[in-house]
Amino acid sequence: MASIAVREIYLETLHSLGDISTEVEAAIRRHTVERISDKIASLRAEDRRWEEKYDCSYEVFREKTSSDPDFVERLHREQPTWELDVAHWEFCHKGVQDWTQELQRILTS
Amino acid sequence: MDTRIAAHFDELISLVRAHLTDAEVVRRDMTSRRAILEPRGIREKYTVRLVEIVTPGGREYRYYVFDGTYIVAGFDNHADLSAIRLCYGAEWKQHRYEPIPHLHLENKTKLELTEEMTCQKFLSWMELNLRPT
Numbered sequence: 001m002a003s004i005a006v007r008e009i010y011l012e013t014l015h016s017l018g019d020i021s022t023e024v025e026a027a028i029r030r031h032t033v034e035r036i037s038d039k040i041a042s043l044r045a046e047d048r049r050w051e052e053k054y055d056c057s058y059e060v061f062r063e064k065t066s067s068d069p070d071f072v073e074r075l076h077r078e079q080p081t082w083e084l085d086v087a088h089w090e091f092c093h094k095g096v097q098d099w100t101q102e103l104q105r106i107l108t109s
Numbered sequence: 110m111d112t113r114i115a116a117h118f119d120e121l122i123s124l125v126r127a128h129l130t131d132a133e134v135v136r137r138d139m140t141s142r143r144a145i146l147e148p149r150g151i152r153e154k155y156t157v158r159l160v161e162i163v164t165p166g167g168r169e170y171r172y173y174v175f176d177g178t179y180i181v182a183g184f185d186n187h188a189d190l191s192a193i194r195l196c197y198g199a200e201w202k203q204h205r206y207e208p209i210p211h212l213h214l215e216n217k218t219k220l221e222l223t224e225e226m227t228c229q230k231f232l233s234w235m236e237l238n239l240r241p242t
Contacts, residue, residue: 073191083185087160088160098143
């Protein structure tokens with residue numbers, strides 16, 4: 001538990017709507033869920049853009065780049081920035097998983 | 110992610126601002142398990158892109174120098190099969206997911222294995238190797 005300052009105007013309003021602690025907890029929970037959902041949507045959209053660029057899913061790309069030397073040689077020639085791209089792709093792909101776990105943790109708490 | 114990563118990223122940004130012109134942070138983001146930073150900047154006629162990802166498993170980096178779209182130099186430690194094969198030869202399959210520090214040169218037509226790089230080492234390498242033309 002931590003203490004945070006809340007402006008009087010909100011406290012007065014929330015007090016008239018019900019128990020302040022319950023109202024503040026619900027508001028923070030709702031806001032957190034909304035922010036995480038936005039984050040997941042944004043990372044998913046980026047994941048899809050990388051899928052379109054490389055014409056496959058992240059898992060397929062990772063499998064091909066770690067098992068097919070000819071595919072990697074071709075990538076170096078045709079998409080020379082692929083290692084920069086894959087850093088961002090991995091972050092957004094795995095980021096969706098990280099935030100989804102976080103969301104589940106909050107929703108089941 | 111803890112405050113040490115935030116401090117590490119702040120330090121990286123300071124280094125980039127000290128060595129490059131028009132330095133900007135194009136991405137800084139984090140989740141509970143990973144963090145990414147991409148600063149960019151200019152040195153003479155070269156565009157410099159740096160990416161670092163920090164996870165509980167370690168640090169991945171990309172430090173690339175471009176002349177237009179031509180890759181003058183690209184240091185990274187991605188598990189690149191070309192580098193893994195160069196390092197392990199016929200045994201490459203046993204090491205295919207291993208991060209491996211390497212350097213791409215001459216628009217990725219040349220490849221060398223390197224020691225693990227840091228942003229500071231990369232910027233020093235640039236000072237030595239990218240002379241004004």
